[in-house]
Amino acid sequence: MASMTTGNTSRADANRRRILDVALAELLRDPDASMDQIARAAGVVRRTVYGHFPSREALVGTLVDGAVEAVAAAHEAGRAGTDTGDAAQALAGSTLAIWEVADRYRILVALAQRSVTMQGIRERLAPVRAACEELLARGLKEGVFTSPLPAPALAYVHEQLVFAVMEAVNDGLLTAEEAGRSAAVTVLTAAGVPASRATELVAKLSD
Numbered sequence: 001m002a003s004m005t006t007g008n009t010s011r012a013d014a015n016r017r018r019i020l021d022v023a024l025a026e027l028l029r030d031p032d033a034s035m036d037q038i039a040r041a042a043g044v045v046r047r048t049v050y051g052h053f054p055s056r057e058a059l060v061g062t063l064v065d066g067a068v069e070a071v072a073a074a075h076e077a078g079r080a081g082t083d084t085g086d087a088a089q090a091l092a093g094s095t096l097a098i099w100e101v102a103d104r105y106r107i108l109v110a111l112a113q114r115s116v117t118m119q120g121i122r123e124r125l126a127p128v129r130a131a132c133e134e135l136l137a138r139g140l141k142e143g144v145f146t147s148p149l150p151a152p153a154l155a156y157v158h159e160q161l162v163f164a165v166m167e168a169v170n171d172g173l174l175t176a177e178e179a180g181r182s183a184a185v186t187v188l189t190a191a192g193v194p195a196s197r198a199t200e201l202v203a204k205l206s207d
Helices: 002-029 035-042 046-052 056-082 087-115 118-124 126-142 151-170 176-190 195-206
Strands: none
Touching (some): 002 046, 002 056, 035 046, 035 056, 056 087, 087 126, 087 176, 087 195, 126 151, 176 195
């Protein structure tokens, strides 16, 4: 009986993962994709999708949670991979790493604003913002960054800059290929790093 239960649980978990993967692909292709469309694309009946996610909003919320986890991991990896003691380099590296993940989810974030609300997204991003705040506080203390804003407020500004770049790409005002570098340079200059230094740092890390 235990082995049967384990097998059923494994299948259910596999179905859930497949539904999430397919839902992300479908929503990126068509932000208005219905639960029926997602079920058909996943090769399951509609009831199976609703068995895991009681509503489309719940499904989108779960996808947003996954996106936030990916952003948090990218932020940590980007910062760790470039943090040689230079706060500006660490900030550039983390922003570039975040964009690699965020670019995949930018349509989803726009979609989530309709159902999860920006407040809900902000709450999910609190750990990432806290890590960014810590880095900004260090840079401000060392004089690497200069801003009239304290680190907590500057972290919010940086978060909104990344969202704004996502929307610019979604609206066709900026290409996805140039967006990552543009976001990193913009975040650095918003922290008071001279534009020439910001551009040089981002180009070095992007090569």
